[in-house]
Amino acid sequence: MNTPAKPLDDEHTRTSLSKDALNRAFLDNLFYLRGRFLEVATDDDLYQAAAYTVRDRLLERWIRSSRLYKESSARTVCYLSAEFLLGPQLMNNMINLGITEVAREAGEMLGMDFERILETEEEPGLGNGGLGRLAACYMDSLATTQIPAIGYGIRYEFGIFDQVIIDGWQVEKGDTWLRNGNPWEILRPKLVFPVGFGGHSEQYTDEHGVVRQRWRPELVVNGVAYDTPIMGYGVDNVNLLRLWRSEAPESFNFGAFNVGDYYGAVHAKIEAETISKVLYPNDEPEAGKELRLKQQFFFVSCSLQDMIRLELANAGTLERFHHKYAIQLNDTHPSLAIAELMRLLMDEHRMQWDQAWAITRESCHFTNHTLLPEALETWPVELFERLLPRHLEIVYEINRRFLDEVRVHFLNDEARVARLSLIDEAGGRKVRMAHLAAVGSKAINGVAELHSELLKTTVMKDFNDLWPERFHNVTNGVTPRRFIVASNPELAALITETCATDQWVRDLHCLSQLEPHAEDHALQQRWRAIKTNAKRKLSNWLGERTGFAPDPETLFDVQAKRIHEYKRQHLNLLHIVWLYEQIKQNPNIDLTPRTFIFGGKAAPGYFMAKLIIKLINAIGEVINTDPQVNGYLRVLFMPDFNVKNGQRLYPAADLSEQISLAGKEASGTGNMKFSMNGALTMGTLDGANIEIRDEVGHENFFLFGMTAAEVQHRQITGYQPWEFYQHDEQLRAAIDLISSGLFSHGDTELFRPLTENLIHHDPFMVLADFDDYRERQREVDHAYKDPHHWDRMSILNTTRMGKFSSDRSINDYAERIWQVKPMPVTLQA
Numbered sequence: 068m069n070t071p072a073k074p075l076d077d078e079h080t081r082t083s084l085s086k087d088a089l090n091r092a093f094l095d096n097l098f099y100l101r102g103r104f105l106e107v108a109t110d111d112d113l114y115q116a117a118a119y120t121v122r123d124r125l126l127e128r129w130i131r132s133s134r135l136y137k138e139s140s141a142r143t144v145c146y147l148s149a150e151f152l153l154g155p156q157l158m159n160n161m162i163n164l165g166i167t168e169v170a171r172e173a174g175e176m177l178g179m180d181f182e183r184i185l186e187t188e189e190e191p192g193l194g195n196g197g198l199g200r201l202a203a204c205y206m207d208s209l210a211t212t213q214i215p216a217i218g219y220g221i222r223y224e225f226g227i228f229d230q231v232i233i234d235g236w237q238v239e240k241g242d243t244w245l246r247n248g249n250p251w252e253i254l255r256p257k258l259v260f261p262v263g264f265g266g267h268s269e270q271y272t273d274e275h276g277v278v279r280q281r282w283r284p285e286l287v288v289n290g291v292a293y294d295t296p297i298m299g300y301g302v303d304n305v306n307l308l309r310l311w312r313s314e315a316p317e318s319f320n321f322g323a324f325n326v327g328d329y330y331g332a333v334h335a336k337i338e339a340e341t342i343s344k345v346l347y348p349n350d351e352p353e354a355g356k357e358l359r360l361k362q363q364f365f366f367v368s369c370s371l372q373d374m375i376r377l378e379l380a381n382a383g384t385l386e387r388f389h390h391k392y393a394i395q396l397n398d399t400h401p402s403l404a405i406a407e408l409m410r411l412l413m414d415e416h417r418m419q420w421d422q423a424w425a426i427t428r429e430s431c432h433f434t435n436h437t438l439l440p441e442a443l444e445t446w447p448v449e450l451f452e453r454l455l456p457r458h459l460e461i462v463y464e465i466n467r468r469f470l471d472e473v474r475v476h477f478l479n480d481e482a483r484v485a486r487l488s489l490i491d492e493a494g495g496r497k498v499r500m501a502h503l504a505a506v507g508s509k510a511i512n513g514v515a516e517l518h519s520e521l522l523k524t525t526v527m528k529d530f531n532d533l534w535p536e537r538f539h540n541v542t543n544g545v546t547p548r549r550f551i552v553a554s555n556p557e558l559a560a561l562i563t564e565t566c567a568t569d570q571w572v573r574d575l576h577c578l579s580q581l582e583p584h585a586e587d588h589a590l591q592q593r594w595r596a597i598k599t600n601a602k603r604k605l606s607n608w609l610g611e612r613t614g615f616a617p618d619p620e621t622l623f624d625v626q627a628k629r630i631h632e633y634k635r636q637h638l639n640l641l642h643i644v645w646l647y648e649q650i651k652q653n654p655n656i657d658l659t660p661r662t663f664i665f666g667g668k669a670a671p672g673y674f675m676a677k678l679i680i681k682l683i684n685a686i687g688e689v690i691n692t693d694p695q696v697n698g699y700l701r702v703l704f705m706p707d708f709n710v711k712n713g714q715r716l717y718p719a720a721d722l723s724e725q726i727s728l729a730g731k732e733a734s735g736t737g738n739m740k741f742s743m744n745g746a747l748t749m750g751t752l753d754g755a756n757i758e759i760r761d762e763v764g765h766e767n768f769f770l771f772g773m774t775a776a777e778v779q780h781r782q783i784t785g786y787q788p789w790e791f792y793q794h795d796e797q798l799r800a801a802i803d804l805i806s807s808g809l810f811s812h813g814d815t816e817l818f819r820p821l822t823e824n825l826i827h828h829d830p831f832m833v834l835a836d837f838d839d840y841r842e843r844q845r846e847v848d849h850a851y852k853d854p855h856h857w858d859r860m861s862i863l864n865t866t867r868m869g870k871f872s873s874d875r876s877i878n879d880y881a882e883r884i885w886q887v888k889p890m891p892v893t894l895q896a
């Protein structure tokens with residue numbers, strides 16, 4: 068039992084990191100797994116063989132890690148997230164194993180095109196945007212900081228849709244990422260858990276004469292585990308990402324099923340498999356879809372049953388469950404964990420309420436991601452009861468006890484009781500998922516300082532009055548392995564050379580060693596050359612995809628993120644249209660030539676966001692074909708913004724647009740990725756922008772717009788966008804130009820919903836910030852004309868990003884919230 072996994076032969080074919088061993092293993096995999104010789108292999112064959120070669124090298128470390136974690140009974144972090152937006156795996160696993168160079172050489176020995184093989188990988192798009200990407204960064208950092216962890220989620224058969232642009236409009240295409248097989252995952256056919264739905268809850272008397280409650284579900288589906296190893300950087304720790312796929316239980320199989328109801332059996336099987344079929348593509352407003360609630364319960368239940376299985380196998384009892392696990396709920400999507408853990412402990416493992424509740428409350432922690440009221444998740448009681456009747460009983464009982472506590476705390480304050488209740492009684496009863504998560508968690512955290520403060524004064528104010536000690540801030544971070552080393556290898560090499568160490572890759576604060584060189588003209592020149600090179604690469608790629616390759620000598624001004632009114636892509640557009648008009652009026656104007664690049668997906672049902680995409684492309688069409696302006700301006704839309712394409716953008720940006728209405732963007736992580744790669748930020752005082760600006764220095768950041776407090780004030784006193792439209796001539800001219808049909812072949816109706824909405828409603832106060840935005844953009848224009856000054860600012864942006872490594876975020880969680888310690892794994896011994 069306890070002997071370590073033995074390499075297959077003396078030369079460690081499947082584990083050695085030497086060039087020869089890699090080559091032998093690669094050819095071996097190509098032949099035995101793909102049935103190909105090098106001469107006839109397709110790009111996909113080569114990629115798959117390379118992926119298996121790397122994966123083999125993770126497995127030994129993985130087995131080591133799980134054995135050590137098990138034997139030590141170390142507290143394990145269980146990160147529950149409905150989304151993990153991993154991005155391509157091959158390069159990052161090679162980086163973390165430290166074999167990029169040997170692998171490149173090995174590939175060249177065989178005459179292969181390394182870059183092309185990397186390009187072949189299709190990313191698992193199991194997330195919408197920031198929230199899912201955060202979960203992926205945290206998995207990388209948990210492994211790197213050597214904290215035992217399991218990521219639990221859903222193995223969607225179809226991830227986020229692929230975006231194509233047709234006639235300027237977004238068209239969604241199904242994401243078939245599993246089409247060629249996924250070499251990184253290992254199916255665990257024996258790791259299966261039943262998950263019930265519907266039916267009823269009933270009382271019964273057990274064999275000891277104790278009256279108990281149990282759930283008799285109407286339908287049971289199975290969740291089967293797929294494991295992906297997550298390798299830490301420069302360490303031998305490998306953690307586990309365990310994703311669940313739904314399938315029909317054995318009894319649905321045709322052989323065993325009543326032949327008389329063949330189609331019934333087929334239908335039941337399909338219905339079971341539907342649960343993990345597709346990711347919901349909207350990251351903000353909750354659609355209230357039944358299947359979505361099923362998905363949430365499905366993965367939460369499988370994950371908790373898995374934790375319980377492991378703990379019972381190890382400790383034989385669940386009394387110390389909370390010592391063994393720190394469960395982190397990534398937003399409210401997994402909040403059902405509170406009710407399901409209670410049910411499992413009480414109904415299935417016969418614990419009393421008080422003990423089960425103490426264990427639940429000590430195990431769970433909750434991260435809030437949004438203050439947008441429309442995004443706060445609620446479920447109609449009727450639907451909840453139909454799918455999860457036993458859980459509704461538990462929610463009611465949690466609520467009864469909780470509200471009693473509230474009444475003791477705040478005497479005669481029934482208004483507060485109603486506000487705090489887990490059930491929203493106004494206009495159709497609903498279960499408030501954030502309240503369920505908050506009541507059942509030991510800690511509640513926001514994702515940037517401002518956001519955590521606003522949480523305490525707005526959506527969670529009543530909870531903060533009750534339990535101030537439960538509130539924390541953990542500012543988001545991103546992994547420098549992916550967003551510097553993998554995305555921008557030239558910059559990484561320059562940093563390592565200048566610092567004479569690559570320590571910064573694991574401790575990003577070390578970037579500050581570069582700071583004394585910020586004034587150094589020789590370094591500045593190399594810095595700029597690397598940026599220009601990245602811009603050239605992006606330009607070539609865009610040329611192939613969109614038919615237009617922008618000039619790498621122009622300023623690359625990039626806004627890449629989900630398309631949403633609160634992120635205000637249309638503010639950026641108004642500025643572009645205004646610039647267009649300036650050039651038209653004064654063809655000899657002194658302007659820094661700019662290429663505006665947009666990227667991002669719109670939720671398929673979000674009309675306004677899709678219209679914004681159309682407007683970006685419509686403006687681009689006019690500007691890019693007008694020789695009078697296109698020497699100054701270009702506007703491009705990068706199709707299909709995802710992790711892989713993002714990695715092309717971040718290194719190539721000179722300016723990063725982070726222009727949300729203050730108070731609306733919880734943190735943002737795109738802002739960090741750009742800044743790490745030396746882009747300057749044009750931003751509002753929102754989310755992590757505030758902390759980025761404080762770190763990089765106020766003089767190295769382009770700040771504009773209202774503060775969150777000013778926004779609140781304006782909201783209270785009554786915001787009148789019409790007044791801005793009337794009084795600001797420049798603004799009016801830009802809006803009128805869009806309304807005029809100039810960008811829509813004379814059609815004055817097409818963009819009317821957008822312009823009318825801005826003039827009369829403007830919920831995200833685009834017009835109020837326009838003038839200041841324009842002013843600050845003029846400063847960008849001037850600043851870019853002085854390369855030494857600009858390069859210095861760019862270098863300082865990178866060197867001062869230490870705080871925004873996700874390693875720091877994970878350390879914050881580990882110390883303040885989870886109370887977990889690193890557990891280094893060693894291969895020797």
Ligand SMILES: *Cc1c(COP(=O)(O)O)cnc(C)c1O
Nearest residue numbers: 196197628709710713735736737
């Ligand atoms: C980082 C990232 C995001 C988040 O961007 P924000 O600017 O923080 O909204 C979204 N999508 C992808 C693919 C990302 O990599």
